[in-house]
Amino acid sequence: MQLTLLATDTLFFGLLIVAIGYGFYASKHEHLRAPWREVARNAVAIGAATVLATFLIIAVLDSIHFYPRLAQNDVSGETQLGSEVISLFDHLVGPMRTQVEKTYSAPFALYAFSKETIELDDGLTKRDYPRLIFGGSHLAGIDDRNGDIARLSLIGMTWAGLIWAVWTALLLGFISRAHEIPIARAAHNVFFGEFRVPYRTLLAVTGIITLTVGICVALAPHYHILGTDKVGIDVLYQALKSIRTGLMIGTLTTLVMLPFAMILGISAGYFRGRIDDVIQYLYTTLSSIPGVLLIASAALILEVYMSRHADSFTSLVARADLRLLALCVILGITSWTGLCRLLRGETLKLRQVDFVEAARAFGVSHTTILMRHMVPNIMHIVMISIVLDFSGLVLAEAVLSYINIGVDPSMESWGNMINSARLELAREPIVWWSLLAALVFMFVLVLAANLFADAVRDAFDPRLRVIN
Amino acid sequence: MISYIVRRIVYAIPILIGVNVITFLLFFVVNSPDDMARLQLGERRVTQAAIDKWKGERGYDKPLLWNHEAKASKKFTNTIFFSNSVRLFTFDFGQSDSGRDISYDISQRMWPSLAIALPVFTVGLLLTITFALIVAFFRGTYLDTWAVITCVAMMSISSLFYIIGGQYLIGKLLHLVPISGFDNGIVGAKFIILPVIVGIIGSLGGGIRWYRTIFLEEIGKDYVRTARAKGLSERAVLYVHVLRNALIPILTGVVVVLPMLFMGSLITEAFFGIPGLGSYTIDAIQRQDFAIVRSMVFLGSCLYIVGLLLTDISYTLVDPRVRLE
Numbered sequence: 001m002q003l004t005l006l007a008t009d010t011l012f013f014g015l016l017i018v019a020i021g022y023g024f025y026a027s028k029h030e031h032l033r034a035p036w037r038e039v040a041r042n043a044v045a046i047g048a049a050t051v052l053a054t055f056l057i058i059a060v061l062d063s064i065h066f067y068p069r070l071a072q073n074d075v076s077g078e079t080q081l082g083s084e085v086i087s088l089f090d091h092l093v094g095p096m097r098t099q100v101e102k103t104y105s106a107p108f109a110l111y112a113f114s115k116e117t118i119e120l121d122d123g124l125t126k127r128d129y130p131r132l133i134f135g136g137s138h139l140a141g142i143d144d145r146n147g148d149i150a151r152l153s154l155i156g157m158t159w160a161g162l163i164w165a166v167w168t169a170l171l172l173g174f175i176s177r178a179h180e181i182p183i184a185r186a187a188h189n190v191f192f193g194e195f196r197v198p199y200r201t202l203l204a205v206t207g208i209i210t211l212t213v214g215i216c217v218a219l220a221p222h223y224h225i226l227g228t229d230k231v232g233i234d235v236l237y238q239a240l241k242s243i244r245t246g247l248m249i250g251t252l253t254t255l256v257m258l259p260f261a262m263i264l265g266i267s268a269g270y271f272r273g274r275i276d277d278v279i280q281y282l283y284t285t286l287s288s289i290p291g292v293l294l295i296a297s298a299a300l301i302l303e304v305y306m307s308r309h310a311d312s313f314t315s316l317v318a319r320a321d322l323r324l325l326a327l328c329v330i331l332g333i334t335s336w337t338g339l340c341r342l343l344r345g346e347t348l349k350l351r352q353v354d355f356v357e358a359a360r361a362f363g364v365s366h367t368t369i370l371m372r373h374m375v376p377n378i379m380h381i382v383m384i385s386i387v388l389d390f391s392g393l394v395l396a397e398a399v400l401s402y403i404n405i406g407v408d409p410s411m412e413s414w415g416n417m418i419n420s421a422r423l424e425l426a427r428e429p430i431v432w433w434s435l436l437a438a439l440v441f442m443f444v445l446v447l448a449a450n451l452f453a454d455a456v457r458d459a460f461d462p463r464l465r466v467i468n
Numbered sequence: 469m470i471s472y473i474v475r476r477i478v479y480a481i482p483i484l485i486g487v488n489v490i491t492f493l494l495f496f497v498v499n500s501p502d503d504m505a506r507l508q509l510g511e512r513r514v515t516q517a518a519i520d521k522w523k524g525e526r527g528y529d530k531p532l533l534w535n536h537e538a539k540a541s542k543k544f545t546n547t548i549f550f551s552n553s554v555r556l557f558t559f560d561f562g563q564s565d566s567g568r569d570i571s572y573d574i575s576q577r578m579w580p581s582l583a584i585a586l587p588v589f590t591v592g593l594l595l596t597i598t599f600a601l602i603v604a605f606f607r608g609t610y611l612d613t614w615a616v617i618t619c620v621a622m623m624s625i626s627s628l629f630y631i632i633g634g635q636y637l638i639g640k641l642l643h644l645v646p647i648s649g650f651d652n653g654i655v656g657a658k659f660i661i662l663p664v665i666v667g668i669i670g671s672l673g674g675g676i677r678w679y680r681t682i683f684l685e686e687i688g689k690d691y692v693r694t695a696r697a698k699g700l701s702e703r704a705v706l707y708v709h710v711l712r713n714a715l716i717p718i719l720t721g722v723v724v725v726l727p728m729l730f731m732g733s734l735i736t737e738a739f740f741g742i743p744g745l746g747s748y749t750i751d752a753i754q755r756q757d758f759a760i761v762r763s764m765v766f767l768g769s770c771l772y773i774v775g776l777l778l779t780d781i782s783y784t785l786v787d788p789r790v791r792l793e
Contacts, residue, residue, distance in 0.1 A: 285486035290768035296753045297494050304503040398626050418628050439629045447624035
């Protein structure tokens with residue numbers, strides 16, 4: 001096994017480290033802790049954050065890439081590495097990735113979706129729905145299926161219940177420690193929602209998530225829970241893999257956008273004069289080009305570049321990954337103008353404030369004023385816009401992939417799933433599972449992100465605090 | 469007023485030049501005409517002669533910015549920059565890479581786009597404002613909470629879902645209207661209904677929530693308290709005072725998109741097979757026709773700048789405190 005870091009992995013982990021660093025920093029400073037505490041007391045925000053955390057864990061697992069060791073070793077005794085990069089997530093879900101059928105099959109199906117010519121034992125052929133290679137292959141027939149599903153689900157639920165009970169016990173232990181009350185008292189208070197932190201919501205949401213995961217883990221090795229797609233790949237596996245793509249687009253784009261928006265926005269507002277004129281001109285020009293067209297142009301150019309430098313990509317995965325990164329860069333370059341304008345306006349206001357004037361009168365250098373007085377005081381705007389933009393970017397990915405200017409067609413993404421499923425809608429009976437899976441996964445992620453963003457905005461925006 | 473408009477138009481010129489330079493850089497410098505030719509003619513097995521022929525037919529064989537071989541003013545005019553980018557200022561879009569006249573195509577395809585975009589815009593706006601006012605009227609109640617939750621949920625649904633779901637439900641299951649297509653005149657109405665409904669529903673969630681915030685901000689102001697103190701009913705306060713004052717922030721978002729309606733919606737038009745500018749652009753992107761994409765970028769920027777100008781003018785019309793200087 002040999003670990004390998006793709007370009008987006010590096011940036012993603014970098015971003016995670018920065019986020020953890022911010023968490024430590026925020027926990028030490030009361031003015032940052034207060035709004036986050038308010039977020040933590042919001043039941044909706046806690047629920048949404050739990051869902052987001054689950055998605056994040058899957059994305060992190062899916063970002064640890066390595067070359068797997070092949071099962072059969074060489075005669076020479078050297079361990080051979082597979083040529084295909086897989087992620088830790090691929091490794092964990094093993095059967096879901098490797099159990100590939102021939103073509104479409106419905107959720108929990110035993111038989112394929114379309115008829116085929118089957119050779120019978122006596123040499124004759126007939127046209128019928130063939131049995132799937134993996135889906136429900138341990139069953140004798142369709143009659144055993146429902147009972148088997150119920151049995152497996154029950155096993156999964158039992159395990160999930162056990163894990164959830166341990167987690168609940170740990171949490172109650174923590175609460176009783178922190179509040180110095182007996183565990184029974186803590187359990188009572190949690191159940192009746194008497195703490196300001198909505199532990200009850202937290203436990204309920206984690207319970208639902210563990211149950212779902214438990215059932216899926218129990219069923220996935222034996223069935224295709226959400227069916228298979230055109231080339232027989234498990235749809236649930238695709239939808240789960242797409243989480244990483246969605247999160248990458250939502251977070252890395254912000255990473256690309258932030259330096260532009262912050263440096264240009266703050267310097268325009270702070271220095272004014274010529275610098276302000278140039279920066280204003282720059283963002284007015286850029287924002288006057290319709291976003292989709294700018295993205296499309298850049299994506300077309302990327303396509304040309306990729307086809308000209310086809311040899312320099314070591315593997316398909318690396319190529320798809322670079323294209324994802326390029327898409328983030330393109331989206332970032334086209335989307336910094338809004339935040340830049342906001343930050344410029346805020347800095348213009350801030351530079352008139354007494355403490356900044358005082359700092360200037362004392363002869364403090366521009367750099368120090370910017371770093372100590374400007375940046376900390378605009379961070380709430382940056383924070384709000386990061387969380388608000390996220391859901392929009394996830395939705396944008398689906399639309400862009402639909403026009404073929406999104407991520408690489410070989411990369412799992414909800415946009416690509418919808419795009420390929422769209423063509424099959426005309427079929428009779430209709431192939432709905434791929435489409436629905438992508439839309440539901442996207443909906444859950446975006447809804448959670450939107451709800452969380454609302455809570456963050458309410459907590460950080462001083463203007464809203466006045467209104468409410 | 470007139471002098472203000474003239475000055476704003478003059479200000480728009482550097483921005484348009486900027487847009488032009490950006491598109492020129494993107495399409496001719498970062499990505500050379502040779503690459504375009506190779507992409508159009510097929511990847512590897514293409515001879516240099518074929519590339520040169522392709523470039524020659526489209527006038528891409530000239531030097532980029534400065535023609536050393538030409539004489540006098542031709543040094544500047546006989547270049548790719550002049551013949552392909554500068555002439556966009558006169559709205560002369562030239563020919564597409566596949567040889568069609570772009571200006572003619574645009575003038576033909578503008579109207580189907582408008583036929584979809586205009587009803588979506590007007591009806592959508594009316595519905596959004598009505599719903600938002602109702603929600604603002606019931607602020608702080610369960611109705612308000614659930615309305616906001618529904619809005620957030622509607623915002624979280626991909627626009628692709630609305631389109632596919634609408635096509636499936638109304639077109640395929642209920643057989644009320646054709647799934648896609650377009651026709652001119654009154655016969656075409658049956659093709660327009662579905663995309664319009666889908667377009668309105670798709671934008672409803674975000675719109676209601678956004679306008680609700682605007683209304684709530686307005687309701688918190690002093691003049692509203694005064695109006696209530698005078699003994700006006702809540703309805704009169706909302707519909708007369710709040711609505712009229714909230715029009716100012718609403719205008720910012722609304723007027724700027726008015727000219728952009730001509731550009732149509734990329735996704736909707738592609739899904740419903742409407743021969744408008746949106747599907748024109750998508751086709752161009754998929755066929756990698758750089759000339760069309762370039763023209764549409766320029767046209768879109770022009771329309772956006774017109775929208776900004778209209779926004780400023782409309783401010784003076786609704787808000788007497790704003791004076792243009």
